[in-house]
């Protein structure tokens with residue numbers, strides 16, 4: 438793959454997450470997002486490149502960032518000046534809450550707060566356009582970033598899509614869009630937008646609000662193909678995949694995947710519990726996610742995730758955890774409570790940390806081990822966590838890395854769920870065993 442030397446440090450080192458901001462910023466239009474063989478979107482280069490390096494300045498995984506944008510900490514200092522509180526694991530913030538929107542909850546993935554905030558921004562005239570993830574009309578592409586202008590469009594684009602998307606096309610339309618823009622995105626995409634705002638200060642006014650989606654990892658398109666096949670739909674027949682169908686009779690974690698078989702126009706669903714742990718194992722995950730230490734989307738105006746903690750997790754209708762980081766975001770939440778549009782309570786910091794504990798363990802605690810391995814292969818962006826971990830946790834990290842890579846290689850060579858499950862079994866069993874050993878020693882140590 439021929440990528441300019443600067444961006445090559447990211448793409449060839451498998452650290453590109455596909456945000457597409459490089460495509461937008463390139464003054465020569467030398468880059469275009471393309472699907473790679475592992476089901477991820479990455480930039481491809483044309484001969485228009487003059488190696489000016491602008492692309493790297495907005496890359497969230499730039500191994501050589503300037504001092505003032507070195508990590509999320511420096512960017513937060515410049516973009517979230519007014520946030521009065523700080524915690525090293527969650528960044529700068531105003532307040533933390535848990536709750537849901539009365540109007541949008543049932544049509545959303547968690548509590549519908551993302552759709553609520555975005556619709557408030559449109560209604561108040563703070564923005565005129567929202568960059569969010571919508572159904573795509575492109576062949577074999579289920580979802581992509583699009584522009585919404587109304588509450589109805591926001592409702593249609595709500596819900597979590599575990600599918601690779603890129604901001605390249607919507608960002609490239611920015612000059613033609615009248616009015617201001619809100620962007621919704623996962624941590625690395627939000628970081629890329631902040632880097633673009635740093636490089637082009639006029640974008641700060643054009644994009645006055647960022648809604649952050651707390652992310653446990655970006656999945657390859659293989660994830661959709663695998664789940665669809667498990668539910669009885671082959672790749673060529675997949676239509677309208679849905680990743681978070683709520684089971685309101687059950688718990689929040691007991692959600693379903695579903696899609697339509699376009700051949701028969703039949704609906705197929707799959708209880709996610711039946712496929713085992715697709716998150717902690719790293720199956721079908723982008724390599725870059727293993728080198729992201731921004732668990733809670735620290736650079737957004739507001740960060741939203743699932744309230745994976747009691748009593749909220751018992752409610753299948755879904756509940757958000759909410760971290761407000763700008764004055765406006767906090768005011769929107771407060772007004773929503775006062776106007777009886779939101780059912781929200783304050784959440785203690787410790788409880789919020791518990792709700793994302795798995796992600797903190799992997800992305801902060803386990804990072805030092807992965808960095809050590811990765812640095813032998815190439816340049817890695819500067820990271821903020823370098824914690825000492827036990828030998829048993831190192832083994833878990835090693836195995837997760839193997840599982841992640843194997844899952845992509847296996848599906849690429851033979852996209853068949855039966856064969857995949859059979860071949861992955863030994864790796865997943867070994868990972869399970871190593872995790873048990875790690876927990877056993879951890880418990881023993883805590884008892885001492």
Ligand SMILES: Cc1cc2nc3c(=O)[nH]c(=O)nc-3n(C[C@H](O)[C@H](O)[C@H](O)COP(=O)(O)OP(=O)(O)OC[C@H]3O[C@@H](n4cnc5c(N)ncnc54)[C@H](O)[C@@H]3O)c2cc1C
Nearest residue numbers: 545546547548549550551552569570596598652653742743
């Ligand atoms: C890849 C991914 C991984 C996640 N991992 C975790 C996790 O580990 N822990 C956790 O607590 N929460 C996680 N979430 C967040 C969670 O699933 C919800 O999206 C979040 O709680 C907001 O819920 P809501 O009901 O307020 O959103 P809704 O009201 O349903 O709105 C969701 C908004 O997100 C946008 N969106 C959907 N898919 C994407 C996407 N791929 N990229 C950018 N924007 C998108 C939609 O367009 C919509 O505007 C993840 C989300 C994604 C997309």
